[in-house]
Amino acid sequence: MSIGATWAGTHTFTAAALIEATSIEDVARAVRDTRGPVRALGTRHSFNDLADTAGTLVTVTGIPADPVLDHDARTVTVGAGTRYGDLATWLESRGWALHNMGSLPHISVGGAVATGTHGSGVTNGCLSDAVAALEYVDASGALAVSRRGDPGFEGLVVGLGAYGIAVRITLDIQPTYLVRQDVYRGLPWDTLLADLPAVMASGYSVSAFTMWAEPTVQQVWRKTRIGAGEEPAERWMGARIERPEESGLVDVPPDNLTVKGGVEGAWLERLPHFRLDSTPSNGDEIQTEYFVALEDGADALRAVRELGEAIAPHLLITELRTVAADSLWLSGAYGRDTLAIHFTWRNDAAAVASLTPRIEAALAPFGARPHWGKVHTMTADAVAAVTPRLADAKAQFERLDPAGRFANQHLRRLGIRD
Numbered sequence: 137m138s139i140g141a142t143w144a145g146t147h148t149f150t151a152a153a154l155i156e157a158t159s160i161e162d163v164a165r166a167v168r169d170t171r172g173p174v175r176a177l178g179t180r181h182s183f184n185d186l187a188d189t190a191g192t193l194v195t196v197t198g199i200p201a202d203p204v205l206d207h208d209a210r211t212v213t214v215g216a217g218t219r220y221g222d223l224a225t226w227l228e229s230r231g232w233a234l235h236n237m238g239s240l241p242h243i244s245v246g247g248a249v250a251t252g253t254h255g256s257g258v259t260n261g262c263l264s265d266a267v268a269a270l271e272y273v274d275a276s277g278a279l280a281v282s283r284r285g286d287p288g289f290e291g292l293v294v295g296l297g298a299y300g301i302a303v304r305i306t307l308d309i310q311p312t313y314l315v316r317q318d319v320y321r322g323l324p325w326d327t328l329l330a331d332l333p334a335v336m337a338s339g340y341s342v343s344a345f346t347m348w349a350e351p352t353v354q355q356v357w358r359k360t361r362i363g364a365g366e367e368p369a370e371r372w373m374g375a376r377i378e379r380p381e382e383s384g385l386v387d388v389p390p391d392n393l394t395v396k397g398g399v400e401g402a403w404l405e406r407l408p409h410f411r412l413d414s415t416p417s418n419g420d421e422i423q424t425e426y427f428v429a430l431e432d433g434a435d436a437l438r439a440v441r442e443l444g445e446a447i448a449p450h451l452l453i454t455e456l457r458t459v460a461a462d463s464l465w466l467s468g469a470y471g472r473d474t475l476a477i478h479f480t481w482r483n484d485a486a487a488v489a490s491l492t493p494r495i496e497a498a499l500a501p502f503g504a505r506p507h508w509g510k511v512h513t514m515t516a517d518a519v520a521a522v523t524p525r526l527a528d529a530k531a532q533f534e535r536l537d538p539a540g541r542f543a544n545q546h547l548r549r550l551g552i553r554d
């Protein structure tokens with residue numbers, strides 16, 4: 137049986153079987169009744185072999201979302217296989233919102249949370265930071281729950297599928313809000329480097345897009361909350377607001393993108409870059425991404441920019457975003473306000489394989505951490521050096537899953553399981 141590949145085709149799954157669960161009992165049975173390794177599979181938007189296993193993959197995307205609101209606690213509990221976009225639509229129709237979204241609404245809550253997926257915003261934690269509770273099938277096939285405040289909870293949320301299969305996830309919510317997106321063109325690189333924290337704090341969620349080798353940053357997308365006193369001006373920091381006829385980003389058709397031009401809209405239609413009813417990003421691509429402390433951000437960007445001429449021919453676009461510090465052991469933003477330096481590459485694996493170690497070497501002095509769901513070449517030693525709670529997370533995974541049923545080659549390669 138062919139299980140296929142990741143969304144971008146960057147990894148072909150080698151698992152022997154795929155179980156498409158339609159109930160929590162299906163998941164429990166899959167863990168109880170199969171032999172050998174088992175791994176959760178979400179919507180396949182990771183770019184590497186993180187989700188893969190030599191044994192059985194179990195996807196929970198077919199389990200009904202069945203969202204349950206708790207008005208007093210300001211949370212929603214939802215099936216882990218639910219796409220963010222579907223949850224967001226459900227919440228918005230009841231007057232509620234999430235704090236943030238990733239660039240695409242197509243990813244599952246369980247898969248996004250498990251890899252520390254993030255949007256942008258200096259005060260916005262990653263999507264995992266909104267997790268208040270995890271209900272999961274453990275290594276014995278039993279249903280278990282871990283809540284914020286429980287011992288070890290912070291080691292499970294960004295869990296890389298290493299502790300079990302999440303079936304229901306509780307997320308913090310807030311009353312709905314409106315957002316506008318304004319695109320600025322021509323921000324001088326010198327201004328960005330001189331004032332990186334101010335640029336990135338100039339809206340609720342700010343993304344800067346660049347090809348590195350140019351004198352000005354191509355575009356800055358400022359997503360501002362209506363009523364927050366952030367309304368943008370025609371000119372800003374040497375950049376100018378985009379004219380309607382200029383809209384679009386590299387190879388992505390404008391119709392695939394959420395509405396810009398300062399038009400107010402609900403949070404779920406402005407915070408993601410890509411529309412739920414369209415193809416996100418380019419599709420024919422490879423992604424890599426690294427996290428550094430925001431306070432080191434300008435120096436880290438200078439270091440990568442030295443490679444700009446080598447990078448540009450192979451790049452579709454780089455996006456710079458911020459993530460607020462959190463306390464999740466395996467989060468890319470653990471313990472530090474973070475600058476996320478992202479690369480969407482042309483689908484040329486050899487070029488990416490040769491450039492990635494050079495970028496990693498340039499970022500090593502800044503303690504750069506990799507995005508778990510994207511391509512990187514960091515060794516177990518390098519990952520351990522920049523992940524302060526890795527040993528704690530590993531010890532917890534080993535205690536919860538002593539036989540290593542949820543372990544795989546990827547986790548072993550990175551020293552997250554033996």
Ligand SMILES: Cc1cc2nc3c(=O)[nH]c(=O)nc-3n(C[C@H](O)[C@H](O)[C@H](O)COP(=O)(O)OP(=O)(O)OC[C@H]3O[C@@H](n4cnc5c(N)ncnc54)[C@H](O)[C@@H]3O)c2cc1C
Nearest residue numbers: 176178179180181182239244246247250253254297302509
């Ligand atoms: C076009 C595109 C745009 C992207 N944009 C962003 C972005 O804006 N920000 C960002 O940070 N990342 C981004 N990513 C990366 C993406 O968010 C992550 O790779 C995320 O993990 C994808 O979720 P998924 O459901 O597809 O997970 P999968 O790729 O299916 O699985 C990823 C990991 O999660 C685990 N997992 C999945 N479901 C469960 C579960 N129910 N219980 C336990 N573990 C589980 C798997 O075992 C695996 O280890 C993007 C990817 C693409 C393709």
